[in-house]
Amino acid sequence: MTKPAKEANLLEQANASGGVRKFLTFTKISGPGIWLTLAALSAGSLVGSLGLGQRLGVEGLWVQAWAMLLGMFSLWAISHIALHTQQSLFSLLKNEWNPSLGWWLAGFAMITNFAWCMPQFRFGAEITGSVLIPFLDNKAGKVAVAFCMLALSIFLSFWYERSGFQSKLFQWVLRSILWGLAACLIVSISLTLPTSGILSKDIFNGLLPSINHLTEVSGSYDSLLREAGDFRPFWEEKLLAKQKELTLVTFSSTLGINLLFALPLLLLGRGWRREHNSFAKFNLFSGLFIPFVLCSSSLTILSAIAHQGLVKNNAHNADNSDPFLVHETSGPTHELLAERIRSEIGHQAFDSLPPFQQEEKIESLLFHEKALARAVIHTDTKQWIRILSENNNSFLPHLLGLSVLLISFSTILVLMVLNGHLVCEVLGKPHKGAPFQSGSLLLALSSVGPFILSDQDSWVADPSYFLSLAILPYALFSFLAMLNSKDLLGRQSPKGLQGVMINFGLCAACLCLGVSSFYLVWNHFWGNIPIGQILMIVLGIALLIGYFSLKNRKLANRISGLEAKLQRAVDKID
Numbered sequence: 374m375t376k377p378a379k380e381a382n383l384l385e386q387a388n389a390s391g392g393v394r395k396f397l398t399f400t401k402i403s404g405p406g407i408w409l410t411l412a413a414l415s416a417g418s419l420v421g422s423l424g425l426g427q428r429l430g431v432e433g434l435w436v437q438a439w440a441m442l443l444g445m446f447s448l449w450a451i452s453h454i455a456l457h458t459q460q461s462l463f464s465l466l467k468n469e470w471n472p473s474l475g476w477w478l479a480g481f482a483m484i485t486n487f488a489w490c491m492p493q494f495r496f497g498a499e500i501t502g503s504v505l506i507p508f509l510d511n512k513a514g515k516v517a518v519a520f521c522m523l524a525l526s527i528f529l530s531f532w533y534e535r536s537g538f539q540s541k542l543f544q545w546v547l548r549s550i551l552w553g554l555a556a557c558l559i560v561s562i563s564l565t566l567p568t569s570g571i572l573s574k575d576i577f578n579g580l581l582p583s584i585n586h587l588t589e590v591s592g593s594y595d596s597l598l599r600e601a602g603d604f605r606p607f608w609e610e611k612l613l614a615k616q617k618e619l620t621l622v623t624f625s626s627t628l629g630i631n632l633l634f635a636l637p638l639l640l641l642g643r644g645w646r647r648e649h650n651s652f653a654k655f656n657l658f659s660g661l662f663i664p665f666v667l668c669s670s671s672l673t674i675l676s677a678i679a680h681q682g683l684v685k686n687n688a689h690n691a692d693n694s695d696p697f698l699v700h701e702t703s704g705p706t707h708e709l710l711a712e713r714i715r716s717e718i719g720h721q722a723f724d725s726l727p728p729f730q731q732e733e734k735i736e737s738l739l740f741h742e743k744a745l746a747r748a749v750i751h752t753d754t755k756q757w758i759r760i761l762s763e764n765n766n767s768f769l770p771h772l773l774g775l776s777v778l779l780i781s782f783s784t785i786l787v788l789m790v791l792n793g794h795l796v797c798e799v800l801g802k803p804h805k806g807a808p809f810q811s812g813s814l815l816l817a818l819s820s821v822g823p824f825i826l827s828d829q830d831s832w833v834a835d836p837s838y839f840l841s842l843a844i845l846p847y848a849l850f851s852f853l854a855m856l857n858s859k860d861l862l863g864r865q866s867p868k869g870l871q872g873v874m875i876n877f878g879l880c881a882a883c884l885c886l887g888v889s890s891f892y893l894v895w896n897h898f899w900g901n902i903p904i905g906q907i908l909m910i911v912l913g914i915a916l917l918i919g920y921f922s923l924k925n926r927k928l929a930n931r932i933s934g935l936e937a938k939l940q941r942a943v944d945k946i947d
Contacts, residue, residue: 404653405639406660407547409448409632411783412791413441413665414554416492417838419780421623422669426676428616428748429586430593431571433677434579436586436620437627437669443886444628445662446878447849448636450856452653453875455637456645457865462637463798466851469861473919474844474851477912479799481840482634486792488837489629490785491819494519497781504774523820526786530813533790534805550783551664557776558671564769569678576674586620589613593677594748600741607716608745611709615749622838625890630841631791633848638794642804647865675773709746710735789813843894843908846887847916853879 418437425433451462458465466475498518502510509518529546532539590598590612598605640653714734715723723731796812797804855861856879867875897905 404656404660406656407551408639408787409661410664412632412787414668414780415489415784416496418669422672423676424619426673427680428619429591430677431575431579434670434673435582436624438580438666439582440624440627441662441665443882446875446882447852448657449654449875450852450879451636454855455640456647456650457862461798462634470855471920472923473915477844478634481844482631483795484837485629485631485841486788487819490788490816493781493785494820497522497778500774500777504770519820522782523817526789529786530789534809550779554776554779557772558668561675561769561772562671565678587617597741597745611749621889621893625842635791705750706746789816792816842890845890849883849887853883
């Protein structure tokens with residue numbers, strides 16, 4: 374008996390018995406949830422979690438948790454469609470629904486894989502040198518770490534398509550990474566939370582959604598804002614703008630297009646069929662939602678402890694003695710502080726000053742305003758590492774460093790495998806052998822990005838994020854329509870309470886995730902060019918053309934079939 378047949382038999386017995394046995398059987402069988410968790414816990418999620426902790430404290434816990442909860446309904450809908458049609462999302466869209474959407478999703482998913490993979494090498498190399506192995510904290514050491522991460526990822530990815538022991542060992546490696554990551558974060562929380570002043574009720578309240586973060590500055594910076602005096606409105610405006618941007622961006626990008634595209638490939642690759650439907654939904658909840666929320670929330674809490682505690686303890690630090698501000702008055706932070714001086718003495722007066730007097734004006738600002746500037750400006754990896762390392766005297770930095778390294782490495786490994794599936798799917802090749810390995814190795818090119826691009830966010834991360842958000846609203850509404858299409862699923866559309874829940878959740882996902890993504894893209898400008906509006910309109914037109922062209926082709930084929938039947942009937946009469 375094959376593995377899928379064994380699993381189907383176990384699930385049939387578990388469904389018949391119900392209760393505890395059903396739960397234990399569902400828990401025993403691993404599924405794609407772990408894969409998606411390790412892919413979702415990427416550098417982007419890490420930065421989002423840390424940013425939420427910095428700017429919102431534990432009040433921001435709800436953002437990623439609720440975004441993933443809404444995303445779950447999309448994943449449940451996709452899994453239901455894939456298992457009942459036995460088609461991948463790309464094949465289904467191309468042949469049955471909207472070929473334009475299929476090709477756009479495939480292209481954007483590949484771009485997203487590349488963009489998500491690239492920063493992992495930088496994060497892994499920097500955390501290894503800065504925290505775990507200090508003698509590697511140089512360019513040669515970082516290159517060596519990145520090379521080791523790449524070599525090990527390639528080696529393990531080739532195990533994936535093998536049968537027997539190697540395949541089982543690959544699955545064990547993934548589960549071990551996830552368990553190790555969860556253990557590191559739980560221990561870190563247990564070491565810091567008791568003395569942080571953060572109560573369990575604060576965490577619970579932080580998990581409740583709030584739209585106040587879009588209209589009001591978080592109370593985390595009240596002490597600093599009070600010290601800002603007459604310039605409080607200036608800093609409130611800057612903080613609110615960044616806070617709003619961070620909330621919407623993190624909320625909209627928690628679930629990537631590449632994960633939506635990859636799920637059916639993972640399901641069908643395991644040989645799952647419609648009898649696996651209930652288990653697939655359970656596995657996504659237990660293997661994706663719970664671990665993701667646990668890990669991302671832990672990172673947000675740790676960031677809140679490090680940053681908000683630092684602000685609170687230094688709110689009255691009038692002598693600028695904060696060790697974390699040594700190099701904070703450079704780059705974007707310098708420009709923001711200069712803007713603050715201009716608001717006080719006027720643009721012309723400041724710009725007319727000699728450069729050394731401008732610098733004196735900026736340096737004369739007290740800690741309170743420098744700390745507010747730091748809160749406004751996005752903190753890069755080195756600064757995060759520095760804060761997390763120097764703000765604690767225990768072995769906590771090493772646990773956090775190991776957590777970041779596990780996140781980076783697992784994301785590279787999983788994305789390489791997923792990209793192999795994606796390339797095979799687009800090319801119409803079997804998901805094994807040279808095509809699969811070539812697709813996996815394509816992401817190896819991303820390893821050089823952090824070392825040749827001085828600003829990889831501008832060149833890679835930002836465009837990929839922009840494109841993914843642009844296609845997301847159209848994809849979510851298409852999934853809703855496909856789930857309820859009688860032509861596509863017939864009687865297999867979800868019914869009863871389950872159908873109501875999935876449809877309600879998917880509608881909520883379309884409304885919240887879709888609208889927020891549309892808003893971010895629509896208001897995106899490239900200089901004076903409304904690039905976001907242009908892209909959304911072009912995508913909309915392309916998708917309409919794709920939908921109606923396929924519909925017309927199906928109609929033409931149906932007419933041709935009827936004409937052929939009619940001709941055969943006439944021939945019989947004659």
